[in-house]
Amino acid sequence: MSSQPARFKAAGPLRGRIRVPGDKSISHRSLMLSALAIGESRIEGLLEGEDVLATAAAMRAMGATIERDADGVWHVSGVGVGGLLQPGNALDMGNSGTSTRLLMGLVASHAITATFVGDASLSKRPMGRVIEPLSRMGATFSASPGGRLPLMVHGLCPAVPIEYRLPVASAQVKSAVLLAGLNAPGITRVIEPIATRDHSERMLRGFGAELTVEEVDGARLISIRGEAELRPQQIIVPGDPSSAAFPIVAALLVPGSDVVVENVGLNPTRAGIYEVLRAMGADLTYENERTVGGEPVADIRARHSTLTGIEVPPDIAPSMIDEFPILFVAAALAEGRTVTRGLEELRVKESDRLALMARGLARLGVEVQETEDGLVIEGRGGAPFSTNGGTTIAAELDHRIAMSFAIAGLVSSAPVEIDDMSPVATSFPTFMPLMHSLGADA
Numbered sequence: 001m002s003s004q005p006a007r008f009k010a011a012g013p014l015r016g017r018i019r020v021p022g023d024k025s026i027s028h029r030s031l032m033l034s035a036l037a038i039g040e041s042r043i044e045g046l047l048e049g050e051d052v053l054a055t056a057a058a059m060r061a062m063g064a065t066i067e068r069d070a071d072g073v074w075h076v077s078g079v080g081v082g083g084l085l086q087p088g089n090a091l092d093m094g095n096s097g098t099s100t101r102l103l104m105g106l107v108a109s110h111a112i113t114a115t116f117v118g119d120a121s122l123s124k125r126p127m128g129r130v131i132e133p134l135s136r137m138g139a140t141f142s143a144s145p146g147g148r149l150p151l152m153v154h155g156l157c158p159a160v161p162i163e164y165r166l167p168v169a170s171a172q173v174k175s176a177v178l179l180a181g182l183n184a185p186g187i188t189r190v191i192e193p194i195a196t197r198d199h200s201e202r203m204l205r206g207f208g209a210e211l212t213v214e215e216v217d218g219a220r221l222i223s224i225r226g227e228a229e230l231r232p233q234q235i236i237v238p239g240d241p242s243s244a245a246f247p248i249v250a251a252l253l254v255p256g257s258d259v260v261v262e263n264v265g266l267n268p269t270r271a272g273i274y275e276v277l278r279a280m281g282a283d284l285t286y287e288n289e290r291t292v293g294g295e296p297v298a299d300i301r302a303r304h305s306t307l308t309g310i311e312v313p314p315d316i317a318p319s320m321i322d323e324f325p326i327l328f329v330a331a332a333l334a335e336g337r338t339v340t341r342g343l344e345e346l347r348v349k350e351s352d353r354l355a356l357m358a359r360g361l362a363r364l365g366v367e368v369q370e371t372e373d374g375l376v377i378e379g380r381g382g383a384p385f386s387t388n389g390g391t392t393i394a395a396e397l398d399h400r401i402a403m404s405f406a407i408a409g410l411v412s413s414a415p416v417e418i419d420d421m422s423p424v425a426t427s428f429p430t431f432m433p434l435m436h437s438l439g440a441d442a
Ligand SMILES: O=C(O)C1=C[C@@H](OP(=O)(O)O)[C@@H](O)[C@H](O)C1
Pocket: 024, 025, 026, 098, 169, 170, 171, 172, 173, 175, 197, 321, 322, 345
């Protein structure tokens, strides 16, 4: 695909009410579980971003019928747990780590073989973290050096149920094992010392799987009974809190702004960014709090605020793991120092997000120190970023890097150019029109 450069300039106040697209994590899971239920599920509010469409294409290739109607509602007829078919071609995962790791779990306990391929960013990301537990369940793998894509998974049916303690706080690894366990005989257990997003657990239960969560010695013990029969569901996907963070931080930073983002999912395992921003002094209010499709949801109102630097407690990191790039932008304009630690996972996302954010912020005149597992940022106390006549940031196929520096451009003394905004289509395809509708200059 050709690259899409864009320049972002200092904006007048941002104002308006918007809705961001559906939650990416929930969208992936709703397609996967619907494809494993017997009968037709209905999904409203699905994120129609490239990552989720990669999941849809893969589930189709393995036998599910997936259609979108004229009203934007998705209808999925599943094949039943155990019923996935051998895909005829390699499964193209594009840029999506979630699609890859969760689908590797599904394939691992079916008697099929699947090849996974992806773009240059995804092909650098570590898959050993799922290969390891799924091998214990009996699947075999041939992967590229370093446990990377392209790779082939040979599933085993019946698979061996395991008890697995997560060595890294990863919802993708947890979900891969639980999804493999869905078609293994007996009980598969995952021990999670640090809680990560719990959409898989909630949705597996919603589809009728027998799944329990206990607390044992401060860890979460999740048990799923396999060879489950899933019942089709009607799913409403809430707005993505990770996407909402971009316009919300923009409103906090641009003087005079007052923005409402409606219908934002606020599952406590996802909402860490909003807690941290509030602790920094952000004027954020939750309006119209309610429950949608089993997830807490609110309209978030954000008004321009004077932010103060903070020490971000490392244990909150899993609940805002994708929001650090935009938090770093907010911290860079705050008053005083912000210290973050425990973020080594950011180095294996779509890019090395610690390195790219440190480098880019330095180009914007920010004093920033990169440590092994975090950034230390000296805030500019509200003074606009200074770019010496403008600068260009390379997004390196990372949507969140592109959007974070786009927002920085709105509070910069000279324009910030992003070399390629096209990766934004993976998670937030309406980013540009929504930011324009609020008054952003790009
Ligand atoms: O399970 C999920 O839907 C996700 C889990 C997180 O990844 P890790 O499990 O690798 O932390 C997150 O970064 C990703 O955007 C989505």
